[in-house]
Amino acid sequence: MQTISNQKSDLSKADTSAPESHADQLLQLESWLPYRLFRISARVADVLNAYYGPKFGFSRSAWRTMAIIANRPGASAKEICQAGGLDQFSVSRAVKQLVELGYARRQAGRSDRRYAAIELSESGWSAFTEISDVAKRLDADLTSAVSEKELAALDSILTRLDNASAGILARGWRGAADAPVDPADATAKRDGR
Amino acid sequence: MQTISNQKSDLSKADTSAPESHADQLLQLESWLPYRLFRISARVADVLNAYYGPKFGFSRSAWRTMAIIANRPGASAKEICQAGGLDQFSVSRAVKQLVELGYARRQAGRSDRRYAAIELSESGWSAFTEISDVAKRLDADLTSAVSEKELAALDSILTRLDNASAGILARGWRGAADAPVDPADATAKRDGR
DNA sequence: GCTAATTGTTTGCATAGTGCAACCATATGC
DNA sequence: GCATATGGTTGCACTATGCAAACAATTAGC
Numbered sequence A, B: 001m002q003t004i005s006n007q008k009s010d011l012s013k014a015d016t017s018a019p020e021s022h023a024d025q026l027l028q029l030e031s032w033l034p035y036r037l038f039r040i041s042a043r044v045a046d047v048l049n050a051y052y053g054p055k056f057g058f059s060r061s062a063w064r065t066m067a068i069i070a071n072r073p074g075a076s077a078k079e080i081c082q083a084g085g086l087d088q089f090s091v092s093r094a095v096k097q098l099v100e101l102g103y104a105r106r107q108a109g110r111s112d113r114r115y116a117a118i119e120l121s122e123s124g125w126s127a128f129t130e131i132s133d134v135a136k137r138l139d140a141d142l143t144s145a146v147s148e149k150e151l152a153a154l155d156s157i158l159t160r161l162d163n164a165s166a167g168i169l170a171r172g173w174r175g176a177a178d179a180p181v182d183p184a185d186a187t188a189k190r191d192g193r
Numbered sequence C: 001g002c003t004a005a006t007t008g009t010t011t012g013c014a015t016a017g018t019g020c021a022a023c024c025a026t027a028t029g030c
Numbered sequence D: 001g002c003a004t005a006t007g008g009t010t011g012c013a014c015t016a017t018g019c020a021a022a023c024a025a026t027t028a029g030c
Helices: A033-056 A060-071 A077-084 A088-100 A122-145 A148-178 B033-056 B060-071 B077-084 B088-100 B122-145 B148-178
Strands: A104-108 A116-120 B104-108 B116-120
Touching: A033 A060, A033 A122, A033 B033, A033 B122, A033 B148, A060 A077, A060 A088, A060 A116, A060 A122, A077 A088, A077 A116, A088 A104, A116 A122, A122 B033, A122 B148, A148 B033, A148 B122, A148 B148, B033 B060, B033 B122, B060 B077, B060 B088, B060 B116, B060 B122, B077 B088, B077 B116, B088 B104, B116 B122
Parallel strands: none
Antiparallel strands: A104 A116, B104 B116
16 A cells, blocks of 8 residues: 655654653553544444435434434433533534424423423434434444343443543543552652753 | 433423334433543543633634644645544644744755645644653543553544544445345334344 | 512624635656 | 646635523522
């Protein structure tokens, strides 16, 4: 392929070669777990999006929203937010899109009319069924090279990773910058050189 | 939490209840493997982004690009594209951003001056080192509830999933809409066996 | 009842990211 | 030289996102 002979032959300035500071080893994106997970999911999501996008005319957020209300008919926007990890605005816009396209209906809640109960229309259900059918096939395709037993193990691991990631998100980067891995560098972050 | 069994409690309109068409069971977003992977990676990526974004002033694409050229000093834009699954435009803009911020340098290749060999500057290395340090801690944090042995299994599984996802991407949704899952699909999904 | 605070949701706007066509620059083949 | 291919960039339209502010319905205080 690309024979790119551009090694750093002519651009070796002797100091652009390595961090040197305190790296045991360079972080490699390709082997960084979150990135690996990202790649797999992004590819599949792209493919699924290429299916429902042109065919039904809605966005990723709308699809996520649709999938959520399919499992929780009559959910309010707020519930959708929490269930799908989406923010209020995305959900509001996604619902708007779905309603405009005729895939969903909004009904003011009976007891509290601030809540909008959202549900799929018939064409919404039919779209959802179609899309989720493709989604299932993609899933089957994805996992075809993995045994049942491994899938069970994966399930268990992912559950824990999911929990851990929730914790990470809650703590923010400070949570990771302080505590683990290396206790030695609280204040003296001044790697002045 | 309610186990959503598609009970359309009080807003029943009698026909908004279920797809019925050919669903063995509703697709549940939360248990759909790609979505589970997405959630974990998105959370971690968000946290990391919240670190480097404000602190160094560059975008996600720029971080990805930086991580790639850190491991491939002097790579051309094209190589970065392939290595990072980014498109030409993102990379071009990301490099521009990194160069403008002083984290990277561009040098025309000597044999073929169409190629731009990209490398990190000293401040680029220092930024990268800092960020990857946080990334590593996030990773450690993420996997803290998973044993070494399980991690090895995960690694193996993810490798296969990654390959499968590449195949899925290459084939597109048509590849999934036709073939797999169940030879006796759609119309007659035999319940017994 | 009337007003103020609260909660759920929407909208306008500014900004950031993405996709695409057209473009510039360099290299190669005739 | 001229045509063509390749690497890379840029302008532009479009989409997505974040945030303030608005709106609407409800509840609390008086």
